Amino acid sequence: MEIKISVKNLEAFYGKNKVLHNISIDIPKNKVLAIIGPSGCGKSTFIRCLNRMHEVVGGSIKGEILLDGEDLTKTDPVLLRKRVGMVFQKPNPFPSMSIFDNVAAGLKLNGVRNKKLITPIVEKCLKQSALWDEVKDQLDKSGANISGGQQQRLCIARTLAVDPEVILMDEPASALDPISTTKIEDLIFQLKKDYTIVIVTHNMQQAARVSDYTAFFYMGEIIEFDETNKIFISPSNKQTEDYVRGRFG
Amino acid sequence: MSYSVSKKEKNNFLKRFFPSNNLGDFIFERLTWLFALSVFLLVILMGYEMYEGSKISMQKFGFDFLVNSEWDPVQEIYGALPIIYGTIVSSLLALIIALPFSIGVAVYLAEVAPPWLEKPLSFLVELLAGIPSVIYGLWGIFVLVPWIRTDVEPYLSDKLGFLPFFRGAPYGFGLLAAVLILTIMVLPIITSITRDVLKSVPRSQREAALALGATKWQSTIIVLKDAKSGILGATMLGFGRAIGETMAVTMVIGNRALISPSLFDPSYTMASVIANEFTEATSEMYLSALIQLALVLFVITIFVNALARLLVWSMDRKWKTT
Ligand SMILES: Nc1ncnc2c1ncn2[C@@H]1O[C@H](COP(=O)(O)OP(=O)(O)OP(=O)(O)O)[C@@H](O)[C@H]1O
Ligand SMILES: [Mg+2]
Numbered sequence: 001m002e003i004k005i006s007v008k009n010l011e012a013f014y015g016k017n018k019v020l021h022n023i024s025i026d027i028p029k030n031k032v033l034a035i036i037g038p039s040g041c042g043k044s045t046f047i048r049c050l051n052r053m054h055e056v057v058g059g060s061i062k063g064e065i066l067l068d069g070e071d072l073t074k075t076d077p078v079l080l081r082k083r084v085g086m087v088f089q090k091p092n093p094f095p096s097m098s099i100f101d102n103v104a105a106g107l108k109l110n111g112v113r114n115k116k117l118i119t120p121i122v123e124k125c126l127k128q129s130a131l132w133d134e135v136k137d138q139l140d141k142s143g144a145n146i147s148g149g150q151q152q153r154l155c156i157a158r159t160l161a162v163d164p165e166v167i168l169m170d171e172p173a174s175a176l177d178p179i180s181t182t183k184i185e186d187l188i189f190q191l192k193k194d195y196t197i198v199i200v201t202h203n204m205q206q207a208a209r210v211s212d213y214t215a216f217f218y219m220g221e222i223i224e225f226d227e228t229n230k231i232f233i234s235p236s237n238k239q240t241e242d243y244v245r246g247r248f249g
Numbered sequence: 250m251s252y253s254v255s256k257k258e259k260n261n262f263l264k265r266f267f268p269s270n271n272l273g274d275f276i277f278e279r280l281t282w283l284f285a286l287s288v289f290l291l292v293i294l295m296g297y298e299m300y301e302g303s304k305i306s307m308q309k310f311g312f313d314f315l316v317n318s319e320w321d322p323v324q325e326i327y328g329a330l331p332i333i334y335g336t337i338v339s340s341l342l343a344l345i346i347a348l349p350f351s352i353g354v355a356v357y358l359a360e361v362a363p364p365w366l367e368k369p370l371s372f373l374v375e376l377l378a379g380i381p382s383v384i385y386g387l388w389g390i391f392v393l394v395p396w397i398r399t400d401v402e403p404y405l406s407d408k409l410g411f412l413p414f415f416r417g418a419p420y421g422f423g424l425l426a427a428v429l430i431l432t433i434m435v436l437p438i439i440t441s442i443t444r445d446v447l448k449s450v451p452r453s454q455r456e457a458a459l460a461l462g463a464t465k466w467q468s469t470i471i472v473l474k475d476a477k478s479g480i481l482g483a484t485m486l487g488f489g490r491a492i493g494e495t496m497a498v499t500m501v502i503g504n505r506a507l508i509s510p511s512l513f514d515p516s517y518t519m520a521s522v523i524a525n526e527f528t529e530a531t532s533e534m535y536l537s538a539l540i541q542l543a544l545v546l547f548v549i550t551i552f553v554n555a556l557a558r559l560l561v562w563s564m565d566r567k568w569k570t571t
Contacts, residue, residue: 053456056455079462081459081462082461088457088460092454092457094475095475096471096477106462109461109463
């Protein structure tokens with residue numbers, strides 16, 4: 001198992017309030033890692049450390065996070081976020097941009113202006129995110145004028161267009177209907193060939209369906225981290241078992 | 250059967266007049282509706298009164314009132330073109346100068362400043378918006394105008410004198426002083442509204458941009474694009490303020506109905522003319538001409554505001570519906 005991100009003794013703070021304690025985890029490459037745990041246990045905080053969005057809201061961290069062996073807490077966050085993309089819980093397309101421009105946004109931010117270069121990438125990413133057939137005739141429509149599920153796939157396409165190595169997803173399907181959810185899950189399955197994916201979810205079935213590995217967080221600590229099968233069938237920790245069986249949280 | 254139908258109808262009837270099934274809500278709703286209506290009626294009534302009051306002048310001068318450049322109360326000739334020109338030019342220039350500053354300050358307040366600095370600064374901006382205009386006028390007379398006379402105008406005519414805009418004797422009092430004082434007056438208004446508009450753009454938009462690898466600057470540009478209809482609205486409101494500003498402008502603009510390309514020359518605005526000359530308007534025709542001027546100002550103001558709303562509305566609609 002090849003390691004993509006290696007987190008060592010990570011602590012995360014909001015002001016003086018410590019919400020992640022001593023997190024150490026090796027995130028395998030080209031696999032899907034699901035993060036589960038009760039509300040407020042620090043799942044979002046954790047994945048936001050991985051692309052340094054945590055510091056955008058004034059948070060701070062201690063410890064090391066190695067991306068391909070290099071400590072990402074010491075690199076330029078702008079460059080880092082091009083390598084580690086993120087899909088948010090609530091779809092957040094840019095309403096003042098068309099569907100096309102939404103997908104192209106990341107490229108344009110990188111200074112790519114050549115339409116000949118951009119067009120095929122936009123098409124490829126929309127196909128990859130299973131949205132192409134639904135929007136190919138209305139690419140100049142505003143990114144906010146499509147359904148919530150389509151918006152979320154648009155946000156995924158937008159993330160893919162930057163060609164990241166890692167994709168973080170914070171409950172990407174929690175605001176969606178079952179059909180859109182299925183589409184997103186299929187998509188995640190497709191994507192792991194090329195990307196390392198970390199997904200936060202409250203949905204146990206979803207975690208079981210899409211992920212290869214699962215980490216159970218509780219009160220800012222990792223209680224158990226193992227292959228998904230193991231976690232769901234025979235967890236070694238009592239708390240994990242209670243949680244995945246739906247007995248608390 | 251028929252009884253139950255009629256009962257249902259009765260219910261529908263009641264629903265229509267008591268939509269919320271609650272007498273308190275009903276009264277409140279109708280009462281506020283009445284207030285809203287009265288505002289609307291007031292506007293109509295004002296327009297009508299001004300129309301009536303300006304009839305004599307309208308009959309005498311007709312369309313010439315708007316295109317004739319002679320404003321001569323002694324000869325009883327009233328052409329408002331220089332006054333309309335002075336009003337629009339002073340307001341527009343003030344807006345053009347104020348807008349980049351306002352957006353800059355608003356961006357700083359909404360996007361960059363730490364909370365402990367943002368609060369007092371925003372408060373200060375609101376404070377500036379609330380200062381009575383006569384105080385701006387006094388400051389204009391005692392500080393701004395002398396400065397313009399001794400420094401700004403000589404400098405401009407020295408460096409840019411080849412342009413027609415910067416020629417003539419440096420009086421200090423004139424269009425330039427009016428433009429600058431209006432700039433200072435609209436700045437806080439546009440700034441505070443723009444700041445509010447920027448703050449209303451959800452944080453998720455900034456996060457979306459940053460997560461794609463945008464710099465702070467790039468994410469701000471995206472936020473500005475999201476907010477552009479609101480910023481346009483803020484600008485229009487600033488224009489509305491500038492165009493109707495009376496006291497401060499009267500105190501520094503030189504008060505002469507004159508069309509000149511030079512910013513150094515005195516000028517006049519509709520609001521200042523009305524304020525200055527109303528007390529001396531002894532003849533019926535003079536009075537009527539002033540009221541007609543008020544009507545023009547009234548119409549322009551309403552037109553600008555309506556346009557602002559329309560633009561905001563159409564832009565909003567563009568992003569909200571299919
Ligand atoms: N912006 C913030 N400022 C201060 N404290 C915060 C902030 N965001 C989260 N916290 C705190 O950090 C802890 C972890 O929050 P986090 O959002 O990571 O939880 P989560 O596991 O993602 O929860 P959920 O499942 O509800 O999304 C919580 O106790 C929360 O109160
Ligand atoms: Mg969360």
